[in-house]
Amino acid sequence: MSLKIRLARGGSKKRPYYQIVIADARSPRDGRFLEKVGSWNPMLAKDNDKRVELNADRIKEWLVKGAQPTDRVEKFLADAGIVTREARSNPEKAKPGKKAMERVAERKQKAEDAAAAAAEAAAE
Template identity: 45%
Template sequence: MVVSIRLARLGCTHRPFYRVVVADSKSARDGKNIEVVGYYNPLADKEDEKRLNIKLERVKYWLSVGAQPSESVETLLFRSGLQVKRKGGLSGVDTPNQEQSANDKEVDGVSAEAVFSIGLQV
């Protein structure tokens, strides 16, 4: 059983309210959950203490036993002060190849250093 920490939507139309729940990843969004570990009210003021409440000790426990937080829950955990390592790292960012430096790269047969020094547009 793969366990995830995610949001379950409550509230009515145009007035969302979310619970932060620990649930089986195959269960429905608002279906059966294992434990409620907090809540999030996006309509409350940003400084209002009722906007976000998370039981950090319980979240730390679930993360230690292998629960995977969703992206939105990772953001909420970061806001509440818990550092969570992202699953996939930075998405959409190319990591530089360590074998090639910026000066060794060539663009259409011209070295990158020459392009920058004479101001050519690539």
């Protein structure tokens, strides 16, 4: 049985609230779980202490037993100092898309045309 430390969604529509749970990897996201070990409220400010709450002792015990955290939970655990997470680098993610590049080029062309027209009008 492979165990995951993952998020189970709660809360109402457009007001998410997540429980951090230990669950069998085959069980549904909001379905059966073994133990609740924390919570995450994304509606709170990032500097609020109540945004992410973790039961570090229980999480460490489950990690020793072989539970694997999901990417988002691993980020929370790394911020809390429970696990180490290598930094990821995706330089392609920051680059604008094709359409955005076309819009930038179009704006630049319009600005050049307007400057040329203004210079031509000033020369007359």
